[in-house]
Amino acid sequence: MNFQKITLVTFGYFENDFLQKLIKKIHTEFFINVQLKEGHLDLSDFYEPNRRQYDANKLLHHFEKEYATDDSKTICLINVDLFIPIFTYIFGQAFLGGRSGIASIYRLNNERYGIEADTNLLLERFAKEIIHELGHTFGLIHCQITDCVMRSGTYVEDIDQKNISFCSKCRENLMLQQNNK
Numbered sequence: 001m002n003f004q005k006i007t008l009v010t011f012g013y014f015e016n017d018f019l020q021k022l023i024k025k026i027h028t029e030f031f032i033n034v035q036l037k038e039g040h041l042d043l044s045d046f047y048e049p050n051r052r053q054y055d056a057n058k059l060l061h062h063f064e065k066e067y068a069t070d071d072s073k074t075i076c077l078i079n080v081d082l083f084i085p086i087f088t089y090i091f092g093q094a095f096l097g098g099r100s101g102i103a104s105i106y107r108l109n110n111e112r113y114g115i116e117a118d119t120n121l122l123l124e125r126f127a128k129e130i131i132h133e134l135g136h137t138f139g140l141i142h143c144q145i146t147d148c149v150m151r152s153g154t155y156v157e158d159i160d161q162k163n164i165s166f167c168s169k170c171r172e173n174l175m176l177q178q179n180n181k
């Protein structure tokens, strides 16, 4: 498989200016084209009334089936609260070494935590989350380096602690993966 591009598929409304800035940040990390697509979905099929959240595994498999292609790494962007059975919530997930992933902006904004809105911080957090999931699709696993974008995090503060980029070891692995394809 030869991955020549990254595709971001949006579900629900995201401001165009915000998306353009997001694309720029992602492009800087991967050096390949990033394209946008609009997706459509009836979210009610993925809602779990007992948890009042959306089933991330179900969504991921749906996106993989409907939107993933062999020539792209595809990340679906969404604004709902995601869960998987073993966690209270997740920011996103992806198929390791696969074609697709999912990232939610839902828990990344300050207002959710009673703090004043900060669009730049929101952009930074979402970009990190998307880059992290893209890293997984390129076969990268979680990294122990504190500021590496591949470090796993439970809270939004964990995202703020890490950099938007890969540590040198992850960068090296990423290059190997990209060149092998």
Ligand SMILES: [Zn+2]
Pocket (backbone or CB within 6 Å): 132, 136, 142, 152
């Ligand atoms: Zn991860």
Ligand SMILES: [Zn+2]
Pocket (backbone or CB within 6 Å): 143, 144, 145, 148, 149, 150, 151, 166, 167, 168, 169, 170, 171
């Ligand atoms: Zn790393």
